[in-house]
Amino acid sequence: xSHVAILASGKREQTKxxxxxxxxxxxxxxxxxxxxxxxxxxxxxxxxxxxSGTFYNYFRSRDEVFEALADDGAARFRPIxxxxxxxxxxxxxxxxxxxQAYFDxxxxxxxxxxxxxxxxxxxxxxxxxxxxxxRVFEEVRDAFSKAIxxxxxxxxxxxxLAAACIAVARQxxxxxxxxxxxxxxxxxxxxxxxxxxxxxxxPRLAPRPEKPHG
Amino acid sequence: xSHVAILASGKREQTKxxxxxxxxxxxxxxxxxxxxxxxxxxxxxxxxxxxSGTFYNYFRSRDEVFEALADDGAARFRPIxxxxxxxxxxxxxxxxxxxQAYFDxxxxxxxxxxxxxxxxxxxxxxxxxxxxxxRVFEEVRDAFSKAIxxxxxxxxxxxxLAAACIAVARQxxxxxxxxxxxxxxxxxxxxxxxxxxxxxxxPRLAPRPEKPHG
DNA sequence: AGAGGAAGGTGACGCTCTGTCACGCTTTGG
DNA sequence: CCAAAGCGTGACAGAGCGTCACCTTCCTCT
Numbered sequence: 001x002s003h004v005a006i007l008a009s010g011k012r013e014q015t016k017x018x019x020x021x022x023x024x025x026x027x028x029x030x031x032x033x034x035x036x037x038x039x040x041x042x043x044x045x046x047x048x049x050x051x052s053g054t055f056y057n058y059f060r061s062r063d064e065v066f067e068a069l070a071d072d073g074a075a076r077f078r079p080i081x082x083x084x085x086x087x088x089x090x091x092x093x094x095x096x097x098x099x100q101a102y103f104d105x106x107x108x109x110x111x112x113x114x115x116x117x118x119x120x121x122x123x124x125x126x127x128x129x130x131x132x133x134x135r136v137f138e139e140v141r142d143a144f145s146k147a148i149x150x151x152x153x154x155x156x157x158x159x160x161l162a163a164a165c166i167a168v169a170r171q172x173x174x175x176x177x178x179x180x181x182x183x184x185x186x187x188x189x190x191x192x193x194x195x196x197x198x199x200x201x202x203p204r205l206a207p208r209p210e211k212p213h214g
Numbered sequence: 215x216s217h218v219a220i221l222a223s224g225k226r227e228q229t230k231x232x233x234x235x236x237x238x239x240x241x242x243x244x245x246x247x248x249x250x251x252x253x254x255x256x257x258x259x260x261x262x263x264x265x266s267g268t269f270y271n272y273f274r275s276r277d278e279v280f281e282a283l284a285d286d287g288a289a290r291f292r293p294i295x296x297x298x299x300x301x302x303x304x305x306x307x308x309x310x311x312x313x314q315a316y317f318d319x320x321x322x323x324x325x326x327x328x329x330x331x332x333x334x335x336x337x338x339x340x341x342x343x344x345x346x347x348x349r350v351f352e353e354v355r356d357a358f359s360k361a362i363x364x365x366x367x368x369x370x371x372x373x374x375l376a377a378a379c380i381a382v383a384r385q386x387x388x389x390x391x392x393x394x395x396x397x398x399x400x401x402x403x404x405x406x407x408x409x410x411x412x413x414x415x416x417p418r419l420a421p422r423p424e425k426p427h428g
Numbered sequence: 429a430g431a432g433g434a435a436g437g438t439g440a441c442g443c444t445c446t447g448t449c450a451c452g453c454t455t456t457g458g
Numbered sequence: 459c460c461a462a463a464g465c466g467t468g469a470c471a472g473a474g475c476g477t478c479a480c481c482t483t484c485c486t487c488t
Contacts, residue, residue: 012435012484019437037277040474051438056476063251160386160404167385171377189417190374197415198408203400226455226464233466254445265467270447 020058022048024072027065036066067130074132077105081136085143091152094143096192099169103184103191106173110182137162156202165195234272236262238286241279250280281344288346291319295350299357305366308357310406313383317398317405320387324396351376370416379409 026047030039041062045055059065080101088094141162147153168191176187240261244253255276259269273279294315302308355376361367382405390401 010485016436041476042474052475053439053477054437057436061475157404160389160401161408163385163389164382164405164408167381168378171381172374175374175377186417187374190371191378193415193417194375194378194412195408196412198410198412201407201411203403203407224456229465255447256445266446267448267468268466271465275446 071130071132091147099191100188155205285344285346305361313405314402369419
């Protein structure tokens with residue numbers, strides 16, 4: 001029996017991964033069913049069959065599991081974002097692809113999570129700021145910076161621009177999820193045109209000193 | 215002594231208002247000093263000198279005080295937003311005024327709140343969704359709808375547009391607060407130009423059936 | 429293979445916070 | 459000035475939290 005022992009060689013390692021996974025899965029279920037505010041560490045750990053003390057070998061608190069779930073979401077999305085960058089050859093193309101990918105992503109998550117959740121309970125996905133989300137932000141900003149360097153976009157404040165894009169994607173995304181039927185194409189069209197249309201109108205930064213003229 | 219007794223006639227009414235105010239103030243201080251996650255109902259009520267049970271005559275939980283604080287912020291901002299609407303005579307003017315007002319508002323709140331708060335602790339101001347914030351959203355959306363009706367703006371999806379504007383304002387606002395010196399004008403310029411520039415590029419809705427031609 | 433040690437699962441325990449409630453003081457209306 | 463209602467009070471029971479001494483299971487070294 002050697003075919004499973006690729007990454008988790010020892011039994012110790014295996015159970016550690018399995019337990020972490022089990023806790024995360026249980027947490028997702030419990031948050032879905034009871035709502036985040038009400039769910040307790042005990043509710044989560046009970047569902048896994050593990051002892052209460054074990055929980056604290058993996059997470060420091062209920063909040064930390066929540067954050068880990070959110071981080072998971074961002075971590076899953078980041079490679080998609082990366083792929084958008086690599087597949088596109090223009091700034092416009094990248095932006096549209098990235099936004100479309102994001103809306104598809106959250107629409108998919110939304111379906112998966114559809115349970116009998118109390119009222120407007122927040123999803124872990126995008127509610128808090130996690131390290132992985134910070135990286136998503138940085139990736140977007142860097143993509144913009146590179147586009148600016150290459151002349152694919154005007155020389156604007158990439159930091160503000162990234163913040164604005166992510167903000168628009170998030171909020172319009174949320175609104176999109178509230179509508180029936182969920183129309184990711186319509187939302188993408190809206191967000192993309194807003195940003196790409198606004199881009200040329202943005203205030204320019206002073207051009208960075210370059211070699212004089214050639 | 216009749217000059218104070220305008221709204222709070224009886225002594226009962228007076229203490230009720232005073233207690234609520236005291237709890238809110240104490241809560242703001244405690245959240246600032248200890249951080250939201252750590253603060254307890256007891257911490258808050260202790261600072262007021264009231265008994266623990268009294269707290270529950272005013273709020274159901276720590277979360278509800280937090281929400282009330284956030285609601286307060288939105289409630290203070292809404293009249294400002296209203297004034298922007300009434301003072302401006304073009305869509306562009308309204309948008310710029312509203313965004314500038316918002317950035318000034320949060321910059322001011324930011325100063326007021328500056329205490330030795332642990333790390334990236336969230337401010338109540340704009341962190342959660344409260345009824346008053348919902349109203350702010352509706353006010354913005356309605357302003358957009360009216361502008362569209364009057365031909366001051368193209369016939370676009372006002373709901374998405376409002377969501378996008380608020381999103382941009384929030385996120386760019388947050389970024390703005392992280393920079394030194396805080397430059398509300400720069401941020402306003404950025405956000406305003408992004409939105410106003412993007413507006414003409416947005417997908418149009420089918421025009422609503424009007425009287426045929428004049 | 430077997431022994432010794434390390435890693436980590438276990439659950440009872442003590443502690444803190446929560447939310448309630450019976451009590452009594454204060455205000456109000458008559 | 460009295461009766462009734464309103465409301466502040468703080469002790470209390472219950473719940474959840476995080477810890478820790480113990481014990482089982484796995485790993486390593488000979």
